[in-house]
Amino acid sequence: MTASQILNFYGKAMEDPLIIGGEQLSSRLFIGTGKLGDDALIPRIAEASGAQVITVAMRRVEKGQKGIMSHIPAGMRILPNTSGARNAEEAVRLARIARAAGCGDWIKIEVISDARHLLPDGYETARATETLAKEGFVVLPYINPDLYVARACVAAGAAAVMPLGAPIGTNRGLRTKEMIAILIDEIDLPIIVDAGLGAPSHACEAMEMGASACLVNTAISSADNPPLMGRAFGEAVKAGRGAFLAGLGAVRGRAEGAVASSPLTGFLR
Amino acid sequence: MRNFEDVLAAWPVANRDEIIEKTTRIDVLRTLDKAESAALSPADFLKLLAPAALDVLEDMARRAHELTLRYFGRAVSIFTPLYISDICTNQCRYCGFNAKNKQPRRHLSVEEAAAEAFAIADQGFQHILILTGDAPKLASPQYIADVVKRIRHRFASVGIEVYSLSEAEYKSLIDAGVDSMTMFQETYNPELYAWLHPAGPKKDYKYRLNAPERSARAGMRSIGVGALLGLEVFARDAFATGLHAWHLQRTYPGVEVSVSVPRICPHEGEFEVAQGVDDRQFVQYVTALRCFLPRAGITCSSRESANTRDHLLPLGVTRVSAGVSTAVGGRATEDLHNPGQFEISDNRSLEKMMADLTALGYQPVLKDWEDPVVRESAEH
Numbered sequence: 001m002t003a004s005q006i007l008n009f010y011g012k013a014m015e016d017p018l019i020i021g022g023e024q025l026s027s028r029l030f031i032g033t034g035k036l037g038d039d040a041l042i043p044r045i046a047e048a049s050g051a052q053v054i055t056v057a058m059r060r061v062e063k064g065q066k067g068i069m070s071h072i073p074a075g076m077r078i079l080p081n082t083s084g085a086r087n088a089e090e091a092v093r094l095a096r097i098a099r100a101a102g103c104g105d106w107i108k109i110e111v112i113s114d115a116r117h118l119l120p121d122g123y124e125t126a127r128a129t130e131t132l133a134k135e136g137f138v139v140l141p142y143i144n145p146d147l148y149v150a151r152a153c154v155a156a157g158a159a160a161v162m163p164l165g166a167p168i169g170t171n172r173g174l175r176t177k178e179m180i181a182i183l184i185d186e187i188d189l190p191i192i193v194d195a196g197l198g199a200p201s202h203a204c205e206a207m208e209m210g211a212s213a214c215l216v217n218t219a220i221s222s223a224d225n226p227p228l229m230g231r232a233f234g235e236a237v238k239a240g241r242g243a244f245l246a247g248l249g250a251v252r253g254r255a256e257g258a259v260a261s262s263p264l265t266g267f268l269r
Numbered sequence: 270m271r272n273f274e275d276v277l278a279a280w281p282v283a284n285r286d287e288i289i290e291k292t293t294r295i296d297v298l299r300t301l302d303k304a305e306s307a308a309l310s311p312a313d314f315l316k317l318l319a320p321a322a323l324d325v326l327e328d329m330a331r332r333a334h335e336l337t338l339r340y341f342g343r344a345v346s347i348f349t350p351l352y353i354s355d356i357c358t359n360q361c362r363y364c365g366f367n368a369k370n371k372q373p374r375r376h377l378s379v380e381e382a383a384a385e386a387f388a389i390a391d392q393g394f395q396h397i398l399i400l401t402g403d404a405p406k407l408a409s410p411q412y413i414a415d416v417v418k419r420i421r422h423r424f425a426s427v428g429i430e431v432y433s434l435s436e437a438e439y440k441s442l443i444d445a446g447v448d449s450m451t452m453f454q455e456t457y458n459p460e461l462y463a464w465l466h467p468a469g470p471k472k473d474y475k476y477r478l479n480a481p482e483r484s485a486r487a488g489m490r491s492i493g494v495g496a497l498l499g500l501e502v503f504a505r506d507a508f509a510t511g512l513h514a515w516h517l518q519r520t521y522p523g524v525e526v527s528v529s530v531p532r533i534c535p536h537e538g539e540f541e542v543a544q545g546v547d548d549r550q551f552v553q554y555v556t557a558l559r560c561f562l563p564r565a566g567i568t569c570s571s572r573e574s575a576n577t578r579d580h581l582l583p584l585g586v587t588r589v590s591a592g593v594s595t596a597v598g599g600r601a602t603e604d605l606h607n608p609g610q611f612e613i614s615d616n617r618s619l620e621k622m623m624a625d626l627t628a629l630g631y632q633p634v635l636k637d638w639e640d641p642v643v644r645e646s647a648e649h
Contacts, residue, residue, distance in 0.1 A: 034344065036342060036343060039632060067635075093642060094641045097641055113523035114523070115565075116522060169339050171339060222343075
């Protein structure tokens with residue numbers, strides 16, 4: 001079995017790749033590069049987690065291939081992000097700089113103009129998405145899980161949408177679960193849950209719901225042992241994906257579960 | 270829109286003192302619990318500055334450490350200051366540049382300033398902070414803009430720490446390539462301020478108090494505020510500083526607000542430190558700021574020793590200077606051995622600072638932002 005295969009109902013191997021911008025990915029965990037005490041940990045985290053996509057803040061990338069970029073394993077898909085951009089114009093310029101610097105055509109749009117909560121600006125994000133998609137970028141916008149914003153990003157040509165599970169860096173898990181479920185139902189693009197996932201169980205839960213992938217940075221980089229935490233997230237994402245594909249059994253709620261008889265419809269028997 | 274003057278006026282010192290006095294150890298612990306998952310109010314911040322918090326300093330430190338790790342990870346930004354003119358018309362009682370201090374003065378030409386800046390860039394610094402004395406005719410906004418334009422292409426970010434400017438003047442400096450400003454109010458007690466600043470343009474308390482907001486309205490990307498600890502009763506200026514940053518964050522959400530925590534040290538002259546802040550209070554301040562403003566940068570200057578600075582990193586400090594000289598000239602232009610603005614306690618070079626940060630498990634960050642417009646124009 002290859003990494004992108006899973007076993008089907010009959011025990012046969014079947015493909016389950018994630019396709020973004022025409023590219024097939026076998027790992028559904030995306031990782032970050034910020035907040036680490038030492039960038040030399042990046043290849044170890046990448047290997048342990050099995051991640052194929054890694055996001056890098058252009059604000060920290062130095063001219064030439066010094067610094068962060070020199071630590072990213074060859075063959076990984078780089079997902080440059082526009083962290084620091086406060087409006088669509090800045091995000092667009094950062095994307096172009098990323099492409100010119102040899103980071104490829106993928107771009108995660110982050111437009112944040114709120115230093116207290118670091119919540120993304122949906123309107124500016126959709127604007128940047130439109131401009132960059134027209135320029136041939138594979139655009140992954142980071143958004144609040146808002147259906148209207150997500151639809152605007154779809155219309156603007158996004159390749160996937162990245163709703164937040166909780167405010168960035170909080171490690172608080174899937175606080176926006178109901179809203180993300182709506183995006184999974186309504187948006188015909190990969191939904192990649194980004195931000196706020198603090199434990200492997202959170203990532204697993206997102207995958208069980210039908211999210212296409214998860215992006216995890218803080219929880220891995222701030223762990224005592226980042227590579228080990230990377231591996232734990234990699235396994236959690238796989239487990240959650242497997243559960244989603246297997247089809248979770250229905251949960252019996254209190255109201256339906258506890259009552260043996262049918263007081264209102266019993267007369268029908 | 271309320272400016273900070275009004276916000277601060279809503280917090281009379283007597284009311285603050287009463288809250289501080291009533292705060293118990295349990296109140297502090299409850300506030301620290303709240304900080305785990307919710308935003309603290311200014312009243313909560315006040316509790317963390319109460320003497321009662323000193324009894325649970327380790328708990329304060331634990332919460333601050335956890336929040337710092339959450340929002341900043343193990344990354345520490347590095348910058349260096351460049352003093353380009355020490356001619357000053359003010360008479361700030363605590364400052365080495367006080368106009369009454371009889372000492373040789375120096376004002377670099379634009380080319381001399383550029384030579385100094387380029388020597389700094391050659392060392393590897395990418396974030397630079399330009400400082401001048403308060404002599405607006407000589408070290409004019411135009412002069413500062415000329416220096417910034419001349420050096421801009423060699424740096425990812427250029428900040429200023431100069432006298433208070435008008436909104437239009439801030440705008441002209443932003444157009445020249447400035448993306449951050451630092452303004453120390455020194456003290457938020459107007460009467461004390463008046464006594465400390467007997468003459469010179471800096472005498473105008475309110476003009477200085479509202480300067481950060483003028484720069485925000487002009488479009489400044491990043492703004493730092495701070496009081497000079499040791500002038501006023503600790504908790505009073507500590508609270509006002511946090512409140513100032515809090516107000517700026519809420520009013521100008523697009524601005525990156527940071528707080529500097531300078532503690533007064535002896536200078537060229539004789540100034541008696543009336544309200545010395547000891548190390549425990551200093552830790553209380555940094556950790557309280559981190560809990561109140563979890564995503565705000567905290568800058569600790571080389572006024573503090575290497576040992577103190579290193580130990581403050583886990584507690585909330587996210588930005589440090591290195592290779593510091595507070596005197597004008599001496600890197601690429603002649604060293605006239607002029608006295609600096611204040612004595613520095615941490616003489617580490619960039620190289621040493623980076624090595625020490627790495628040894629402590631921190632990643633030194635030389636570039637944390639670069640205006641994409643400036644970068645594009647530099648590349649073309």
